[in-house]
Amino acid sequence: MRYFLEAARPILVDLLSTIVFFVLLWTTHDFILATALGIAAGVIEVTIRLIRKKPIGVITWMSLGLVVIMGSASIFTHNPLFVMLKPTIAYSLVGAAMLKPGWMYDYAPQIARQYLTPADMTPWGYAWSGLMFFSGALNIALALTFDPIAWSATLSIFGLVSKLALFAITYVAMRTKVIAARSAPIAATSK
DSSP: OHHHHHHHHHHHHHTHHHHHHHHHHHHHOOHHHHHHHHHHHHHHHHHHHHHTTOOOOHHHHHHHHHHHHHHHHHHHHTOTHHHHHHHHHHHHHHHHHTTSTTGGGGGSOHHHHTTOOHHHHHHHHHHHHHHHHHHHHHHHHHHHHSOHHHHHHHHHHHHHHHHHHHHHHHHHHHHHHHHHHHHHHHHHHTO
């Protein structure tokens, strides 16, 4: 379980402002308040990392930029469509970045890196990229069809379930490969 949490932590940290936004939107039904506090959460997250001299990944910077730009546009125009379309931009940019072979290697727990190569993770990176592009297309349909509350609920449920499912599948596949690689020397010495 420790390795699972270690692998999931960067994803959850990158999504902090989004989580704050959705929780506040569902509980207050105040789109402007949820947007403003989502922006604040993103800025605070990055500020804390800068103060602690922790590395800030490209996805975190991109996410913060989108939150600030699209969130501000929604606040100033009082039009939630800007924030509702933000996930499509984010999904598309992240999906494009995930087309880089071996990108998942940096997110793998240290123990997995001892037994896997970036090439071992490349097919899973493409699977993640495909999920991002599909999620972006789905978001456009939802944003143009639903009101902000229904949109946020539907996108959140789909996003959470689809990403957790793919994360679990990827994790089990990689863990199985690591276990096989770890036991290979044992099998070779017992012959």
